Amino acid sequence: MHPKTKKTIDRSLPVKKKKVVIGSRGSRLAIWQAEWVKARLLHIAPDLEVEIKKIKTTGDKILDVPLAKVGGKGLFVKEIEEAMLRGEVDLAVHSMKDVPTMLPQGLHLGAVCSREDPRDAFISRKKGEEFTIREFREIPEGAVIGTSSLRRSCQLLHMRPDLKILQLRGNVDTRFRKLDEGQFDAIILATAGVKRLGWEERITERISPELILPAIGQGAI
Structure with missing residues (x-):
């Protein structure tokens, strides 16, 4: 485009909203946390469309065996990580204490929100x-x-x-x-x-x- 040429924008055309899908476990606490993050995303970007997708993890299914015997904290994030890698969700919301120290290639820790009482x-x-x-x-x-x-x-x-x-x-x-x-x-x-x-x-x-x-x-x- 020539430097002196002005680009005109037809503002009558609808602007498609950007959609973000949050992956979350289905427990009441997990959904509370996902809704909390959703509210803050919408506060920053009111035009954003945010969907919460519930994903059942291995940790949610195995309730009769101590966690330490079946894989520890990674049990609560594995299926959600896989959904992100497949492109089914854009981000995940977890309790930080449930997140393993090593993340799969292609994923990273995007943000840590203000901390509640840690005790x-x-x-x-x-x-x-x-x-x-x-x-x-x-x-x-x-x-x-x-x-x-x-x-x-x-x-x-x-x-x-x-x-x-x-x-x-x-x-x-x-x-x-x-x-x-x-x-x-x-x-x-x-x-x-x-x-x-x-x-x-x-x-x-x-x-x-x-x-x-x-x-x-x-x-x-």
């Missing part, structure tokens, strides 16, 4: 308005504690070898139901996920990192 939450059963165990340090001898995390189990047993640690799998709502049914005296979850789903009042105590060190990236999306 673990100690949650005991309630009797009326009172917690049955009021503090983490008051856990009675031989109490049954539910967690799916090998990291938490090891640190708990290092401090309190008398405790009985049982596997606790399922989404956050399922874990609270199992606690309320009396299957456990207390459970340990990530504070961030509990807060995001509106269960903050159920937290008995946020555990100091000096007692139980949180997972790397816990609380970040």
